[in-house]
Amino acid sequence: MLMAVLIGAAELGWQRVLAEIWAQLVGGTSPLSEREAAILWQLRVPRVLLAGAVGAALAMSGAAFQGVFRNPLADPFLLGAAAGAGMAATIVVVFAPALTLWAASALPVAAFAGAVGGVALSWLLSTSYGGVSPTTLLLAGVAVSAFLTAVQTFVQQLNADTIRQVYNWMLGGLAITGWADFVSVIPYIGAAAVVLMVCARLLDVLSLGDAEAASLGVNPGRLRLLLISAASLATAAAVSVSGLIGFVGIIVPHFIRLTVGASYRVIVPLSVLGGASFLIVADQIARTAMPGELPIGVVTAFAGAPFFIIVLRRNAEKLW
Structure with missing residues (x-):
């Protein structure tokens, strides 16, 4: 975080930035001009904090989904969150483009609602078969994601001029962020983090199987619903302000699992720190x-895809 605050496209000088931070903490004269101080406190600092919050949300959600489904390939977008967010964002861009130009853009709100709606639809579809199991929920998520993606593609074709804007949003980015974005998502991410931290030990119990968990006094269905709800809430909040950023929820929990072991009491809290970093x-x-600024999704894909391939090739037996 300190490195990201000190270094940026605008050259402020790391010594002067440190002096400014010290002046704000203990008092004193600011060494920065009014414009430089605005760049630091209104652009750079909230962006760094938001990147940390989004990374923590995606990584801890990935760890939770991997524990719930007992599948290390599970990721935060598994149950239709990404497809729902993408569809809702596309609808706003195509049919109500003026709303994206307001000071309080409707795009994050629509993406949040779409992500929550996608997960809820997957859950309702899976329960229609008489009960919720990891397999039925996973298949329901695949079906819902396919359908919502088809709707998004259809809507995009209605107005080809908006494809570039939608495409840029789907690649992920934090270019236009401020304190309002950080403040708007931190309650949801914080609440989800509390739930997942408290239930981290129970994830270890759930990984033994439903029968074993029930014998230890755990209700697998209720626990699974609670964990999925918390992880989906964190994912929806992250997607609403950053777009779709891939690989964070897969490679960070993988790296931690291969480094410190398979206990979710360790994986979940370290995923928060690792994802943020x-x-x-x-x-x-x-x-x-x-x-020119790159979409952050491109950077995570460049880093994540090779790591994922190496993990699959060298450590497949440790992941299952």
Whole structure:
């Protein structure tokens, strides 16, 4: 976080930035001009904090989904969250483009509602078969995602001029962020983090199987609903402000599992720290590697895809 605050496209000088932070903490004269202080406190700092919050949300959600489904390939977008958010964002861009130009854009609200709606639809579809199991829920998520993606593609074709805007949003990014974005999502991410932290030990119990969990006094159905709801809430909040950023929820829990072991009492809290660190570094690369800013989803894909391939090839027996 400190590195990302000190380094940016605008050259402020790391010594002067540190002096400014010290002046704000203990008092004193600011070494920065009014414009430089605005760049630091209104653009750079909230963006770094938001990147950390989004990374933490995606990584801990990925860890939770992997524990719930007992599948290390599970990710935060498994149950239709990404497809729902993408469809809702596309509808707003195509049919109500003026709403995206307001100071309080409707795009994050629509994406949040779409992500929650996609997960809820997957859950309702899975319960229609007489009960919820990891298999039926997973298949329901695949079906709902396919349907919502088809709707999104159809809507995009109605107005080809909006494809670029939708495409840029789907690649993920934190370019236009401020304190309002951070404040709007941190209650949801914080509440989800509390639930997942408290239930981390129960994820270890759930990984033994439903019969074993029930014999230990755990209600697998209720626990699964609670964990999925919390992880989906965090994912929806993250997607609403950052777009679709892939691989964070897969590779961060993988790396932690291979490094410190398979207990979710360790994986979940370290996923919060690891996800935040990973996305802050990725965002730092996205905004400084080239003269024009890269979509952060491109950076995470460049980092995540090779790592994922190596994990599958060298450590497949440890993942299952």
